[in-house]
Structure formats: C-alpha cells, structure tokens
Amino acid sequence: MFSLVALKCTTILCMSLCAGGIFLFPLLAPGLIEHLHLTQPQLSTIALAGMAGQYPFSFVVGWLFDRYGPQLCSFLAAVMFSAAFGLSASELSSTPGHSERPGAAVAWRLTIYFAMAGLGTVLSYFAFVFSATKTFTRYLTIASGVTMALFGLSPLFLSYIASKFFSDSSTGVLNISQFLQFLAMSTGVVNLAGAFTLVIPSSATTSSTSNSSATNNDANEQSPLINRETAPDCMQDPRDNSTLEFLRDPYFWILAFYMVMILGACEMIISNVGTIVISLPSQFIQTLTSEGEQVASLQVKILSVSNTLSRLLVGPVADFVSPVFSYQHPEGFTTVTKHRMSRMVFLSGSASLLAITCAWMVFGVQTRHDVWLLSVGTGITYGAVWTVLPGVTCSVWGIRNLARNFGLIAYSPFVGTPIFSYVYALIVARHTLQGMTCKGRICWESTFIFSLGTSLAALAITAILWRKWSGRM
Template sequence: MRRTTQVTVAYLVGCLSMLGAGTVYLFSLYGPAFNAVLHFSSSQTNVVASAGDYGLYLSGPVCGALVDRLGPRPPAFLGGGLLLVGYSLLAHLFNHVPADTDDASPHTVALAAFAFALVGMGSQAAYMAAMSATARNFARHRGLALGTAIGLFGLSAFFFSQMHRLPVLHEEARFLAFLAAATSGAHFIAATGLRVVPPASPEVIDVPSEAARLIGPVDLVTPVAPVPRALNPASQRTFFRDPQALYLFLGLFGVTGAGLMFINNIGTVIDTLAATDAAPAATLQLRTHIVSLLSLSNFGSRVLSGQTSDVLLRRHGLPRIALLLTAAVVMLFSQLGVTHLTSTTGLYLLTVLIGSAYGTVFALGPTVTSEYWGNAHLGYHWGWLVLAPAIGGHTCNTLFGLVYDAHAPAGTPVCTGAHCFQNSFRITAGLCLFSAIALARLLVLRFRVLKAQ
C-alpha cells in the first residue's frame, strides 16, 4: 500500500476516533437528570462531572506514554473498552433508580463518579492515539491537520446531541447505552487503521531551532535513524526544567477550568434562569440548542485557529501563543458576561465566545507542544500539560457546586435565579486573568528567543 494511501486511511480513522472521543462534553445535556432522577445535589453532580474531567486529563501522561511506546492502535482499542464500560455503568444507574428516596446514597454517587471517570480515561486514550498519529504523519501544515482532527473532538457533542433529539433516545438510560455502543465502536474501528506511517527516505524528523519554530515551517529533512519509542530521560528533564512549560501550564489552568465549568454546568444554569412555569420540553430543547452551539463553536475554532496560526506564523512570524493569549482574554470577558445574565437571552452569544476560546486553546496546545519540544515524545509532554485542565476543571466545578448549594433553599437541591451562580463566574474571571498574564509572559519570552537568534 502506498504511503499516501496509508496516511489517508490513518487520518480518516483518526478523525472518526476524534468524533467519538469528545462525548465527555455532553454532560450538561443529561447532567440535570442526576438531580431530577437520581436525587443528586448540585455538589454531588459536580463530583461526577469533575471525575470525568480528572479521568480525561489526569490520564494524559499515562496515555501519552503508552502512545509513544506502543503506537496509536493499543490506546485506541483501550479507549473503546473504557467508554463501553463507563457509559454502560451510567445507563445501569438510570435503569435502576431507587424508589422512595429523597437523597442519593454515597454508593450511587461513587459509582457514577467512577463510571464517568472511565469515560474520561477512554476519551483521553483515543484522543492521544489519534492526535499523536496525526501530528507525526503530517509534518507540513501541522496546524491545519491537527486543527481539523481535533475539531471533530469538539464537534462530537453536537453530533451526539442531535441523536439525543430522536424520540427513542430521549430517556437518559437509552441515550447512555447508545453512547456506550457508538463511541466504543468508533474506536474499535479506528484501532484497525490508525498508525504512524514511516516517512519516505530520507526520513523526516522535527528538530527545529528556536528561530525556525517561530518564523517558518518546522519541516527539516535529515537522514537520521528512526526515533526510538522509549522515552529519553534527557528529554524528560529538559521539559520539566523549561520555564516555558510552566507558563503554558499556568495559561491552560484558568482558561480551561473556566471553560469546563461552563460546559459541565450550562444545563444547570439554564434550569436556574428558566421561568418557573417553563415547560420541561422547552427547557430540554434550549439545553440541546446550547450544547449544539457550544460544540459547533468549539469545532469551528479548532479548525480555524489551526489554519490561522499557520498563516500568522509563516507570513508574519507571530507565535501561536499570541492566539492562545487572545483566547484567554475572550474567556475572561465571557465569564464576566455570564455574571450579568438575568435570563437565557444572552446565553447564545456567550456560548459561542466560550466555545470558541476553549476550542482554540485545545487546538493550538498540542501544536505548540510539538513545536517547542518536538514530536518524538509529544504524547508524553502534552499528557503532562493537560493536567492543568484536570486541576482547573475540578477547582471550578467544585466552586460552582458549593456556590449553588449555598444559595439553594434549605431542604431542596434546586436554586433559582442568577445569584445561584454569579459569584462562581466572578472568581473564574479572575482565574482567566491570571492565565492571560502567564501566557503574555510566555509570548514575551518567545519574542526574546527569536531576537536572540
């Protein structure tokens, strides 16, 4: 089989895997059912949401190392298995709701959190496999190739939210069972064709200088031996001692944490702002529209930011970090915008802004990582950096749950009115400012490196 055909097949199945790996962002669609059906408090629901975020991001270093050592196929297959088990457990919980109970048992909360953590880990394994294979198969136009593939990760929530609109999938248990079959099937198929295709001789390896990373394509053709799969300890030490890694980590922390809080709790925000006499069907429809809009803006920004960063880098020498800084500023003002909401009217614009900023960060993050520290251990390096969203997401989700429950009337898990969440978004706006400062510092550092060359 020709190399072009092999790369095309690997890219297509990688895109399929990405489409099935982003369902963790669907939580806000069925998250309110944990309150309404399983009788979870808002804090307990956010424990489940945070467990998914932790599964998704804390598994990053392990999944990245597996991809670097074993190649993309085993992690893709592992991801399918974890998603199958995780979503099946969640479907089981909704199929066996305890009767005559006002509060969820700790056992039920723990099982739900464990199941959603498996969903997160499965999503990360599949994501890392597809992302790493794409980055290594496309030395040229890496921003566009990665942006499009990773964009499908963001589009996943839109695709499956449309499936949720089908009458047969309205019930949470059926929808979760469908997710178990569909997402695992996508990754099992991807595992058959996902691979890193060796370049034609002479071999291609990314060893760009600091100046080359900033002012031109990072495609140097050098006859070298194949890159070993085992992690080089020197590369590991260089990464952890590099101040750029710290600034990038801090930049990701606040922006992604704020974005995840919005993504995981937008369903609760809608229920909080909706009129008390609003029909449940109308509220569900609004949640579906918002989740779809969030997913579409996430997808669009991932694709466009990758292509835009390629153009700005090659034609104007502008580091990709500049777009990350822009995304942080957009997220900052969007969080402030949520604090001024008094109805659901303004949610559409804010959803587009937050989805776009969030998608930009995750589209450019792996690309920046590959440019700064090379492709040989991209999975490992990016795996450590995505611990920032895990910590930021848990911090912000916990904050939202505590603020919401503090404003809820005694004896009920339901709170109505904007005051239920405003303080949460004020604090996350401050975190976004902190991250913007870190990214600005990183941008200055990159320009200094360029000037020194």
C-alpha cells in the same frame, strides 16, 4: 501511498466520532434509575468516574504513544471500550425489569466500568489526535483542530444514533442495554481498525540527517514522529528532554498556570450555564414555565457550535500565520512556510476574549436572553486554546515527546475546573434559601468578578511567555 493515507484518515474520522460515549450519560441516567433503582449520588459517582477517568492517565497514555505509537493506544482503547460498555450492558440485561434488589453493588460495578470507559476515551483521543498531527506535521494545528472538533461532535452524532435506532418510536424511551451493546461493538471495531491502520508509511520513516546505526534504529522505533518533508534529526533536537527535565522548565509551569485559569473558568461556565440562565429573569413579562429550560438548552447549543467552529477556523489560520518550528541539522530551527506572527497571539486573544466575556456578565447582563455572549465567548476561547496547544507544545519542546508533554499540560483543567466550580457552587449556596433555587445576578456576580481577575492574570502570563519564546513560537 494515497490509499493508505485515505484509509488512515477514514479510521481517524470513525474513531473521533465514536469516542464520546461517556458524555451520553444524561441519556442513560433515567433508565438506570428505573431499572436499577440507583440514587442521585450513585448516578453522580458513576458519571464522575467516566469524566475523571480521562485525566489521571493522560501522561501515561502520552508516554505510551511517544514510545510505542498509536497502534498500541488504539488496541488498548478497543479493549477498554468494549469491556466497559459490554459489561454495563450485561449488568442491565441480567437485572429483571423493575427489580427491587439493592443497587449499591451494581452502582460500584458501573462506577468501575465507566472509569474504564474514561480511560478508553483518553487512549482513543491520543491515538487519533496525535496520529493526525504527526502524519500531517506541516499542517499540525489544522490536523489537531479538525480531529478535536470531530470529537466534540461525537456526543451529538451518538445521541442521534441512539434516538434513531435504539429508541421506541412511540414513547421515545431508549433501550439502554441494546445501545450499550452497540457502543461496545462500534468502539471496539473502529479502535481495533486503528491498531492496524494508524501507522506512517515506511518511506517517511528515514532520517536524512544521520547515518549512524543508533540513530537509524531510533528512527525506526519512532517512525510515526518523522515526516519526509521535514525529516528532523530527533537525536540532535535540543528540545528533546526527559520528563524530569521537562518538569524542571519553569515556563512549563507558567503555561500550566495559564491553562488552569483559562480552561478552569471555561469548564465551570460550560457545566453551569444552565443554572446561570435560570437564575435570571426573562425579558418578557409573561413567559411559559419551560421558557428558562428552552433558553438554557439554546445556550448549550451555542456553546457547542462556537467551540466546534473555533477549532475548525483557528487551526488553518494558526498554521498559515504561525507555522510550527521544527529542528534540522545544521540549519537549526526552521518553518516550512513563512512565519508571520507569534502563536502566542492566539493564547493572548483567548485570554482577552474570556476577560471581555466575564466583564459582560459583571456589567452588562440583565436578563437570561443576554447570556448568549457568554456562550459564544466561552466556546470560542475553549476551542481556540485546545486547538493551538499542540502546536505551542511542539514548537517549544519538540515533536518527539509531543504526546507526553501534551498529556502533562492537559492535567491543568483537572486542577482548574474543581477550583472554579467550587467557587461558583459556594457562592450560589451562600445566596440560596433552603429548598429554593437561587435567583438574580447575586448568584454568580462574584464568580465572574473572580474569573475576570484570573483572565487578566492569564493575559499577563502570555506577555511573559511571548517574550521568553520570541523567535520560537
């Protein structure tokens, strides 16, 4: 039994560290320009296809996971990753060096391939995150936080592999074709391994609360959802609703609105922290030309570290003070350990921290070296919200359809990020002279006033949800 769990954990570790290939596009872009003569709009379209490919199918992938388990998701991820990266590598290797052929058809094919890689990412993500949470139901938030943190480290891990083994030691130039071939093979192998190992032991698949044939059959089909420690009767859990009933719950939409405002603002900041830094003056009188870029790079690292650490720390704390509610017949809603605090504390705290961060940008920041608090606050907020969200979803709407429900809520940043990003972009454009870079607080001050208002609105939303879900969270 222990060896099977260890094998599953090893597979989850490998899958999470290999799943961030689409985030390495900045490493690939220079080579694509040199070898395929792609334009910046074409490159942006390819990158957007990879990023956007994660979102449209999150509900479908969640439904697949809940209905058929992680093995099918892992197998499909292996197919998508191998095909996407393999075909991209073939596209490069079949093109003569410095070819002058038009790049429109090539760009179109690469757009399709990276969209496939984006779909592979969400398939793999759901497979390893929810395999972990539904295996270790007693420590659900720890499991989700650790796997999400490892996924967040994936681009760093893969970029190290790229520079160490696939870059010229003298020039530092990346061999894109060989690296893409490596991604095709590695992601294919680890996700194919998940198709065989991401299962719950048979000893943990029997419900102790029902002896009917129908319930036993359902328990076998839904075995990944059941843990021996809790053994919930999924058929009798009043939280198990259809998709339509879930969407009719007004508090789902209220929670989604909170996510739109918090995650939308965070992802806008993550995407634009570099330009925010460069718009500000240095605290030194004389600076190097590259000083702005160095500070921007530092802020990106601070964001990454804050995001990762918050996921690793918030998970254990949340599971200790706010264990997830399960349903057992006839006891009703129970927790495996003492419930000390509502999980809404973490959502309220995240909204408060983001509001403080935005207020600092509006009233405190004067030089580019003051932006570190923005990076820390955004990273902690972003990591904490994503970490506690599976536990919130599970406590309110049950574990049986956790992946489906999480997938629906995960559409929130797909709505929020474009809204906040366009607000930022339009304000910057309004204060930028043609052919020049926007300089000064005026470039983004109005954006953070807007974000401060939405953060306070999100904080008010948590008060509504806290009152509604009292005793269930």
